[in-house]
Structure formats: C-alpha cells, structure tokens
Amino acid sequence: MTVKIKFLFVFSLLIVLSCKKKKEQTPNVATVETIRIEVSPKFGTSAFHLDSVYQTPEGYDVKFTDIIFYVTSLKNGNSVLSNAALFNLRSTGNLLLETNANHASFNQLQGFLGVESTLNHADPSAFPTNSPLNIMNANTMHWGWNPGYIFFKIEAKLDTINDGNPLFDHQIAFHVGTDNAIQSLSSSNLTWNLTGGKYVNTWTLDMLTFLNDGVQSIDLKTENFTHSGTGSEVLTQKVSDLFKSAVQMN
Amino acid sequence: MKYLLVIFVFILLFLGCRKDKVFFETTPYALEIPSHFPQMQIPTENQLTEEGVLLGRFLFYEKRLSGDNSQSCASCHSPLAAFSDPNQYSTGIDGIQGDRNSMALINLGWQTFFFWDGREKTLEEQILQPVINPIEMHESWKNAINKLKADEKYRNLFFRAFNTQDFDSTHASKAIAQFLRTLVSATSKYDIMYKSIYGFTLTPQENTILASVTPDEWAGYDLFKSLNGADCFHCHNGPLMQINTFSNNGLDANPLDFGRELVTNNPNDRAKFKVPTLRNIEFSAPYMHDGRFATLEEVINHYSSGIQMSATIDPNIEYASQGGVQLDATQKSLLMKFLLTLTDHEFINNPKFQDPN
Known part of the structure; x- marks a missing residue:
C-alpha cells in the first residue's frame, strides 16, 4: 500500500511539473521609435479641404479635387529615412509617411519632390509590394519607362463667371513628371513633436502659394493643363517651381 | 485501485478503436508570376x-x-x-x-x-x-x-x-x-517589347519574337504612349495594360448609365467605369461598358474625334475639348498594328483554362 501511495505521489508530481507553464523570458529589445511625417494643407490663412471652394488671386472660384505627390530619397547624410513616400490627400489624408526610426537622427532632411532618376526608370513591378513605387501602388501615378512616374498631380475645377451659378466647367489638370521636373527639398531644423507615442513632423502645403508665390503666378483660366509633354515645357516648369514653393518642411 | 485500472484499460481500448478520420492533404498550386509582373496579392x-x-x-x-x-x-x-x-x-x-x-x-x-x-x-x-x-x-x-x-x-x-x-x-x-x-496573360508580343525596354534578359525564343516586331508595330507603340500622339498610356500602361481606377472616357455628353455613381452616390463619379485591360483586345469585342463599338476601328475613331465633353470627363484626355487626339489614317493604322501585339495566343489556347468535361 505504501509503495502504491508513493507511486501515486511521484506520478502526480510528474504531471504537475510537466504541466507547469514555462516562465517567459522578457526579451531584451531596444526601444523603437515610430516617426511620422504629415502634410497640413492650407489656402493662405484658411484651412484647406478638397472639393471646397476657394478664390484664386484673379477672383475665380476653384475647387481642388486631387492632390497627389511623391517624395523620394529622404535622408540626413547617410541615414536614409525613406526611399519613397506617396502623399494622396483624398485616399490617405495628411499622412506622408510613417516608419520606425530614431527622430534624433533626422533633425535635418534632404530629398526630392518627385522621383529621382535612378528610381524613375526602374522596373515598376520590381519594387517591394509595400513600396509606393510598386506599380500596384503607383497605379495612376506611373506613365511608363521613358517618362517614368508622375511626380505630382493637381486636379481642380474652375468657375470663371461670378454669377452665383456654381458651374465649375473648366477642368484643371497639372500632371508633372519627367526627370527635368524634379525638385530638391531640404530643411536644417526639423521639429518633431511627441504625439500619441509617435514623433510627428508636419509640413505645410499652401495652395494659395501654389497659385502665386510672389515671384510668379498661374492664372487658372488660361494656364490649366499640362501632362509635361512637348509643347508645354514652360508651364510644366512654372507649375513645378510653384509647387515646390507651396511645400514647406518645418 | 482495481476500478481505476479497469477504467484506464477501457479508455485505452476506446482510444485504440476510434476510427481514423479521412483527411486530404491539399497540394499548393505553383502559380508562376511572370518576371515583369508585380506580385499577386492572394488572400x-x-x-x-x-x-x-x-x-x-x-x-x-x-x-x-x-x-x-x-x-x-x-x-x-x-x-x-x-x-x-x-x-x-x-x-x-x-x-x-x-x-x-x-x-x-x-x-x-x-x-x-x-x-x-x-x-x-x-x-x-x-x-x-x-x-x-x-x-x-x-x-x-x-x-x-x-x-x-x-x-x-x-x-x-x-x-x-x-x-x-x-x-x-x-x-x-x-x-x-x-x-x-x-x-x-503575359506571353504576348507586347510582353517581349515591354521586357526589352526595361532591360530584362530575354530567352532565345523571346529574342526571336522581339526580332519579329515590325517597325510599324514599334511606331504604333510610340503613338500609343505619346502625349501628342494617341495618348492612350495614361489609362493603359504597365504589364497589366490598365490602371486600377474609374474613368469617364467621353462616350456621352448626357450619359444614361451613371456607372460608378450608382455605387458611391457621388455625382463626381457620374459615367465613370472601370478601366479595362487592353490585353487580348483583338478577341474581346465588342468594346466599352455597353459594348457599343463592334470593332477596334470604331474605338480608335472614338478617341480620335468622337470624345464628348461632360462634367466628369477624365482630365487625362488632354484633347477632349477638341473631340480627341485627331489621328490621321496612317496613325490609326499604326495604332491598330500595335494593339494587335497585345494578343496572347498562348493564353487564349491554354489547355489548362478550357472546359475539363
């Protein structure tokens, strides 16, 4: 009997020990920061929204319907923050990019407004599936091998007759691309604010500055269309310069 | 203790006699993604x-x-x-x-x-x-x-x-x-042209096909992707020969079918329809969402001089206000020759796609 009791005791002990949950070891992981760049659109001193009506410096009513642009090769010296980011106000709101990085390494940034040449003519199917340059993500922002990507796309509708009838029958389409239209970006004193556990840097996009930056201006009634092709080089360059003026890294 | 032993034996017998459940192990399907295509996102x-x-x-x-x-x-x-x-x-x-x-x-x-x-x-x-x-x-x-x-x-x-x-x-x-x-579908003559442009290494067989591309077909391709030519490439480009979006391509000034608007209830989507691929367009007549064009010639004529303006016309159609891109007879012929390079006979005749019965 004693032997049986001892046997039962040992057997029970083995079962209990085998069922005991192993204590999980806490991995020694370095803290990873999430940093995020947002673009805050405005129209002069007013808040900006797609499909809302604003007045151009020439007095016409305009409704912007799409603002999409690429930023590529964002880095501080040799530290790369992002190879490519795609801003699409209608589909992704204010977000330009969000990634894991140490914000202190990016108090300065250089990059391009548009797609730099080495990326612009690469096979668009070969980029990783999560890259904004992959053809499935680029979608309407890719033309083909020779012109490459559309660097930025601004579409709007204009009402040129102030008669109270909101006709908005003039189409505005600025589709700017090709290597000559690339613009450089840089800032030497970026501000990162810790918000909701993320370090956020906010750029501004002033669509009033896009229409008139003090140096040059676009009259949307007469200058309303470019696909960056032959014959529209001057307007393409002007639109490209004005868009660069409108985008401000902070 | 004896009872415990008896119960234990019964449990063993029960487990030993349980019928094995029939289970079929599925075999992963090796779908070959063409080298010039993006990865396919399968659920x-x-x-x-x-x-x-x-x-x-x-x-x-x-x-x-x-x-x-x-x-x-x-x-x-x-x-x-x-x-x-x-x-x-x-x-x-x-x-x-x-x-x-x-x-x-x-x-x-x-x-x-x-x-x-x-x-x-x-x-x-x-x-x-x-x-x-x-x-x-x-x-x-x-x-x-x-x-x-x-x-x-x-x-x-x-x-x-x-x-x-x-x-x-x-x-x-x-x-x-x-x-x-x-x-x-990824084995048309166009695929070889596309791969050669992007610098893919071609097989000897592909090089033979590339050599067979005629000057007229290349000229048609140039027109196809030229802003001042046929200007087709805004909506039809890349290996898929389409972009994933909706477009009003100027079929009607007063459209009867509201298209995408019927789904979104947004008037800005009026008469917009999914942009289709142009692959195998030789065989997919009639054309447009309502099949109004019986031939490719009619399609080319539409984009050349038949565009109708409306509030939601696609801004990619640069010459919409002039009725289209105004191609002459020679240009139309070249464009047609390029469109026929999108035919993929291997796809059409693939025995794996035919009726198994």
Whole structure:
C-alpha cells in the first residue's frame, strides 16, 4: 500500500511539473521609435479641404479635387529615412509617411519632390509590394519607362463667371513628371513633436502659394493643363517651381 | 485501485478503436508570376491549391449553377473571346438581356475591384453575384449547392479541396476564384517589347519574337504612349495594360448609365467605369461598358474625334475639348498594328483554362 501511495505521489508530481507553464523570458529589445511625417494643407490663412471652394488671386472660384505627390530619397547624410513616400490627400489624408526610426537622427532632411532618376526608370513591378513605387501602388501615378512616374498631380475645377451659378466647367489638370521636373527639398531644423507615442513632423502645403508665390503666378483660366509633354515645357516648369514653393518642411 | 485500472484499460481500448478520420492533404498550386509582373496579392484565407483550382475550373464550366441548368460562367465568358462575351449584352436563362457588356477575365489576381462599376472589392464576393442575379443565371446558391451535392464527382472534388462534405457557396466562390487567379496573360508580343525596354534578359525564343516586331508595330507603340500622339498610356500602361481606377472616357455628353455613381452616390463619379485591360483586345469585342463599338476601328475613331465633353470627363484626355487626339489614317493604322501585339495566343489556347468535361 505504501509503495502504491508513493507511486501515486511521484506520478502526480510528474504531471504537475510537466504541466507547469514555462516562465517567459522578457526579451531584451531596444526601444523603437515610430516617426511620422504629415502634410497640413492650407489656402493662405484658411484651412484647406478638397472639393471646397476657394478664390484664386484673379477672383475665380476653384475647387481642388486631387492632390497627389511623391517624395523620394529622404535622408540626413547617410541615414536614409525613406526611399519613397506617396502623399494622396483624398485616399490617405495628411499622412506622408510613417516608419520606425530614431527622430534624433533626422533633425535635418534632404530629398526630392518627385522621383529621382535612378528610381524613375526602374522596373515598376520590381519594387517591394509595400513600396509606393510598386506599380500596384503607383497605379495612376506611373506613365511608363521613358517618362517614368508622375511626380505630382493637381486636379481642380474652375468657375470663371461670378454669377452665383456654381458651374465649375473648366477642368484643371497639372500632371508633372519627367526627370527635368524634379525638385530638391531640404530643411536644417526639423521639429518633431511627441504625439500619441509617435514623433510627428508636419509640413505645410499652401495652395494659395501654389497659385502665386510672389515671384510668379498661374492664372487658372488660361494656364490649366499640362501632362509635361512637348509643347508645354514652360508651364510644366512654372507649375513645378510653384509647387515646390507651396511645400514647406518645418 | 482495481476500478481505476479497469477504467484506464477501457479508455485505452476506446482510444485504440476510434476510427481514423479521412483527411486530404491539399497540394499548393505553383502559380508562376511572370518576371515583369508585380506580385499577386492572394488572400491568406484562400491560397491556391491544385485541388481548389481544379474544382474551380469544373465549377466555372458547370451549367448546374444556373436555374435551368443551361448556363455556366463560361457562357458569358468564353475562352475564345478572351473570357468575355462576343455579344453586346449577355442574355440570361430567362431570355432577359443585361445592359452592360461582359468583362474579359484576364489577370484578375491583380485587380482591386470588380464589375464595370467596381461594386465588389474581392474576387470571391464578385463570383457570388451572377448565380443569384435574376437576369443572369437566376438560381439560389442553396439550390445550386444541393445539385452539386447530389453528384459524387463534386462531393469528392469539394472534399479534396476543402476537407468538408458540408460545402456551401463560400467554398464554391473560393474555388472559382482560385481558378480565375490562374488566368494569367503575359506571353504576348507586347510582353517581349515591354521586357526589352526595361532591360530584362530575354530567352532565345523571346529574342526571336522581339526580332519579329515590325517597325510599324514599334511606331504604333510610340503613338500609343505619346502625349501628342494617341495618348492612350495614361489609362493603359504597365504589364497589366490598365490602371486600377474609374474613368469617364467621353462616350456621352448626357450619359444614361451613371456607372460608378450608382455605387458611391457621388455625382463626381457620374459615367465613370472601370478601366479595362487592353490585353487580348483583338478577341474581346465588342468594346466599352455597353459594348457599343463592334470593332477596334470604331474605338480608335472614338478617341480620335468622337470624345464628348461632360462634367466628369477624365482630365487625362488632354484633347477632349477638341473631340480627341485627331489621328490621321496612317496613325490609326499604326495604332491598330500595335494593339494587335497585345494578343496572347498562348493564353487564349491554354489547355489548362478550357472546359475539363
């Protein structure tokens, strides 16, 4: 009997020990920061929204319907923050990019407004599936091998007759691309604010500055269309310069 | 203690006598993604298997999915017509016609929405619709599944594909979706031209095809992607020969079919329709969402001089206000020659895509 009791005791002990949950070891992981760049659109001193009506410096009513642009090769010296980011106000709101990085390494940034040449003519199917340059993500922002990507796309509708009838029958389409239209970006004193556990840097996009930056201006009634092709080089360059003026890294 | 021993022996006997459950191990389907294509995003819950694709192929050609057992998916998506319908409108089992042309089923694994108005976001959801549509196959899925369950062949096919005897419409749609994702077209003359432009290493056979591309075909391609030429490439480019978006391509000044607006209720989407691929366009006539153009010549004439302005006209159509890109007869001929390079005979005639019965 004693032997049986001892046997039962040992057997029970083995079962209990085998069922005991192993204590999980806490991995020694370095803290990873999430940093995020947002673009805050405005129209002069007013808040900006797609499909809302604003007045151009020439007095016409305009409704912007799409603002999409690429930023590529964002880095501080040799530290790369992002190879490519795609801003699409209608589909992704204010977000330009969000990634894991140490914000202190990016108090300065250089990059391009548009797609730099080495990326612009690469096979668009070969980029990783999560890259904004992959053809499935680029979608309407890719033309083909020779012109490459559309660097930025601004579409709007204009009402040129102030008669109270909101006709908005003039189409505005600025589709700017090709290597000559690339613009450089840089800032030497970026501000990162810790918000909701993320370090956020906010750029501004002033669509009033896009229409008139003090140096040059676009009259949307007469200058309303470019696909960056032959014959529209001057307007393409002007639109490209004005868009660069409108985008401000902070 | 003795009782414990007896109980223990009984448990052992019970476990030892339990019947083994029959279980079929599915075989992953090795879908070859063409080198110049982006990766296909396949839903994790419906990965391709040999068994699933085979079942889907049978179901695609299965007429018992329709109310009177007279129509299958293939009735309106014929392989010989690039998996579309050569009729302007398809006619359902009750003799009622729809009001849109059947879309060609090509490279569906890269699409992000389905139907001309994009009302379904996944292939699996799209597949469920034609069976129950009263002007198409007009059958309830319950009846359709019951007919399949009465057939031993299907009981085995479903069991091998999904390890269940209690299959339903979701299993059927998953299987058809698997089959449709294998319908990859990537072996046209255009593919060789595209790969050569992007610097892909070509096989000797591909180099032979490249050498056969005529100067007129290259000139047609130049026109196709020229801003001051035919200007087609805004909506039709890349290996898929399409972009995933909706467009009003200037068919009507006062459109009767509101297209995408019927889904979104947004007037800015009026008369916008899914941009289709141009692959195998030689075989997918008639053209446009309503099949109004019987020939490619009519399509080219539309973009050349037939564009109608309306509030939602696609801003990519640069010369819309002039009625189109104004091609002359020579340019139209060159453009036609390029469009025919998009024909993929290997795809059209692929035995794996044909009726298995």
